């Protein structure tokens with residue numbers, strides 16, 4: 001472990017000997033939830049379709065970056081701007097003044113401050129989107145406009161999307177965060193679940209009439225279990241999966257929204273998981289966190305764009321899997337603070353810190369969670385670990401040290417005969433770092449190219465692999481089976 005000890009000495013964290021001792025005991029006989037190959041995902045604003053060349057196979061750098069996150073995954077299109085989109089079978093030129101303004105402009109997450117300009121969605125944009133999703137090997141969740149659209153137009157749009165995507169379409173969602181409609185000006189104050197259910201039903205029926213095999217998901221609520229649960233029960237026969245959103249913090253003007261708070265356990269997440277658990281019990285349907293990120297209203301500078309968000313995001317993926325979720329979509333786009341991929345076609349793209357968290361998850365890969373217990377002398381819950389049996393057969397452990405300045409020495413016992421473990425590290429100069437994030441000592445380039453240049457080997461002594469996990473870092477430990 002020469003490399004990590006030098007790193008520790010250099011940063012002045014104290015000698016590794018003084019680091020806390022933790023023990024992670026994995027129980028390979030106790031398998032938990034599955035992490036499927038489609039677990040990972042991204043979410044973009046519908047407004048991004050206003051530039052039909054963005055989601056297009058010709059946008060090779062973006063394809064490369066997204067593919068780096070997984071050979072399969074889910075792209076979700078929606079967000080606030082989906083409620084202001086307009087489908088047309090016409091070409092934009094034929095529409096004169098309604099033609100999309102500034103194709104190629106950066107489309108970041110909507111901040112929700114004012115109704116956005118309507119986005120014109122054309123058949124051309126949908127065909128390019130299909131080519132894009134094909135190039136990724138991913139699937140699509142597509143948001144329609146119940147907020148300001150009509151059931152008839154939604155049915156026309158759905159027909160075109162359905163015919164274009166075939167099996168690559170997982171589901172339509174009919175709206176975005178209907179539980180906030182009464183607050184964001186889409187509906188009058190007092191708009192309640194029964195009003196929404198009626199509207200949802202009428203859109204659903206219009207689309208079903210036009211596209212009998214159309215798959216649906218929902219309700220895509222912001223956070224409200226009081227909408228999620230009745231929706232699940234009322235529409236369980238009509239949908240293929242349930243969805244809700246999660247923003248850990250917000251708004252960005254809240255001074256208590258800090259890195260330190262982001263990295264602590266979050267009661268809001270527990271409430272989300274409670275709703276999700278209940279719907280699973282009630283309906284048996286899978287649940288997807290269809291839109292998530294660190295801070296709503298576009299994110300918070302100095303938090304959402306830092307290395308802390310990478311640790312937060314990667315851990316959220318495991319927390320969700322552990323709670324029984326089937327997948328996640330990190331929201332982003334443009335140059336938003338929390339976006340995993342930043343940039344434009346013209347200026348090029350970069351992998352932001354949170355991208356590296358998703359990359360760590362991708363490197364651990366699909367599999368089945370394993371029960372494991374972490375004994376740690378400190379009372380702060382800033383050292384956490386997750387274990388899995390990967391589809392390749394090997395046992396893996398992912399360890400997060402979210403301490404700002406406390407290194408940890410951890411003994412990992414796979415409880416299965418193994419001759420050696422390898423360690424891939426996710427590191428940066430500190431929690432606040434916005435650049436210089438590396439996995440396996442290498443960064444990701446603007447086209448998604450990445451390869452580790454450092455993979456440590458650790459021998460198994462007394463049935464354990466003992467490693468240092470420096471403060472503000474994560475480690476993926478893979479055991480080689482005997």
Ligand code: BDP
Nearest residue numbers: 079080109110111296297298
């Ligand atoms: C969600 C919206 C999304 C926004 C995001 C935000 O669905 O369109 O971009 O919040 O406020 O509520 O950052």
